[in-house]
Amino acid sequence: MQVSFGKLEWPKMGALVLGVLDKRKLLPFGIELDENLDGLLLASMRSSQFTGKPHQTLVIFSPKGRIVLYGLGDGTNINEKWCEDAGGNINALLSNSGEKTVSVIFENHPGSENGIELRAAHFGFGALLRTYRFDKYKTKIKDDQKPTLKTMKILVDFHQKSKKHFIELEAVAEGVFLTRDLVTEPPNVLFPASFAKNLEKLKQDGIKVEVLNEKDMAKLGMGALLGVGQGSSRESKLVVMRWNGGKRGEKPIAFVGKGVCFDTGGISLKPASGMEDMKWDMGGAAVVSGLMKALAGRKAKANVVGVVGLVENMPDGEAQRPGDVVTSMSGQTIEIINTDAEGRLVLADALWYTNQRFKPKFMINLATLTGAMLVALGQVNCGYFSNDDTLSGQLDAAASVVGEGVWRMPLGEEYNKMMDSDIADMKNAGPRFGGSITAACFLERFVEKCPWSHMDIAGMAWSSKDAPTVPKGGTGWGVRTLNQLVKADYELK
Ligand code: BES
Ligand code: MN
Ligand code: ZN
Secondary structure (H helix, E strand, C coil), X not given: CEEEEECCCCCXXXXXXXXXXXXXXXXXXXXHHHHXXXXXXXXXXXXXXXXXXXXXXXXXXXXXXXXXXXXXXXXXXXXXXXXXXXXXXXXXXXCCCCCCEEEEECCCCCCCCCCHHHHHHHHHHHHHXXXXXXXXXXCCCCHHHCCCCCEEEEECCCHHHHHHXXXXXXXXXXXXXXXXXXXXXXXXXXXXXXXXXXXXXHHHHCCEEEEECHHHHHHHCCHHHHHHHCCCCCCCEEEEEEEECCCCCCCCEEEXXXXXXXXXXXXXXXXXXXXXXXXXXXXXXXXXXXXXXXXXHCCCCCEEEEXXXXXXXXXXXXXXXXXXXXXXXXXXXXXCCCCCCCHHHHHHHHHHHHHHHHXXXXXXXXXXXXXHHHHHHCCCCEEEEECCHHHHHHXXXXXXXXXXXXXXXXXXXXXXXXXXXXXXXXXXXXXXXXXXXXXXXXXXXXXXXXXXXXXXXXXXXXXXXCECCECCEECCCCHHHHHHHHHHHCCCC
């Protein structure tokens, strides 16, 4: 679907969307249209439950075409995020309705004069985010399931400004879509080597991409990451992406992702039920990839490194055993208690490598790391950990701007010592209680003094129900928050 912006005037054709305030109060365009249609709008509202409550909709079929009334409430809650949801909802309502074009009358209402052009851009962004589909493996799509909506025209004052802002948001959407694609691809198609191939395409966006194979990683001493992949017939990879949009020679910021392309649990095998979900155990790596695409797409003025550790965790005659001891790149040894606690092993080497090689200003890692995080926070907030209050504050602020939920979780010596091993420097799994926290403490042992955050996105990467701007499936959660963090705190102004 194409989103365009134009002057606030009556469009010639297609469906029409009009905002309505509480108590069925039409805005000027609505009043004029109602008069031309002999009171059809008011009459339709009165004979329905529609009163203009926030996000309420009423579809009216008039001789002039389909009209959608959209509830604005008293108008006081309408900000950019609200408009994204509205755009997403309108897209869902009309995308396979038979309409090809919809025009959205984006009128000011009392009390909201400032920034309407920004809100209009975000309306388009929300609509665009909701258009996402993944149907490449469907050979039979019924006609009424096919999207018909091709164009959304948002009609607003200062529409050139909206357009300019939207171009940046469109780049972010491209990043979100890449993340969703990677997360949704089946694990027979997306495995470490094919994932890495996919990322090589980012060279076209101006990103430098390097792929390390098992031999390269063995030379570097990445025994923790390699141990996870050793039961798989697919070769493990580590991909380094670099976007240098900032000052030459300035230290980069770094994002590191867990990319377990399929997690069977290994020899500590997972139960069969729901195991298919573990195709999205590369969700952290997918967010890092999508973020890099978004940053390059909007030419972010920052130096950014993205590193993803790509492996497949399989049981096999060659697979790692519970009881094994591996040596990580840092030199620290790890006793494997549970081969299903594999994500932290991948990240241990990826974080250490990133810190040593790039000496970044900060590292943020993303991982579908623990089921315990789902137990703790559900699918509403992403639990994150940090050794740095400044970075934590920036993360909170960025998430709140884009409307993604985050919640800081504790670290601490009492938890950390639960990861000590009797025969090695640490073990890879601690007690069941506090499982997300001890996992974070494990990671902290590989970041030294670098400001760092670990975002456990186990509850966020996938959703089984539609939300206004996120169709069910891979969500792309996190791309927008991290893009906002870069924009707000790490770009040349
Ligand atoms: N990938 C899983 C965590 C996960 C579970 C993510 C459910 C999303 C949904 C991770 O590798 C894992 O298996 N973690 C174990 C750790 C335990 C063995 C210490 C877990 O959470 O049970
Ligand atoms: Mn696991
Ligand atoms: Zn896993």
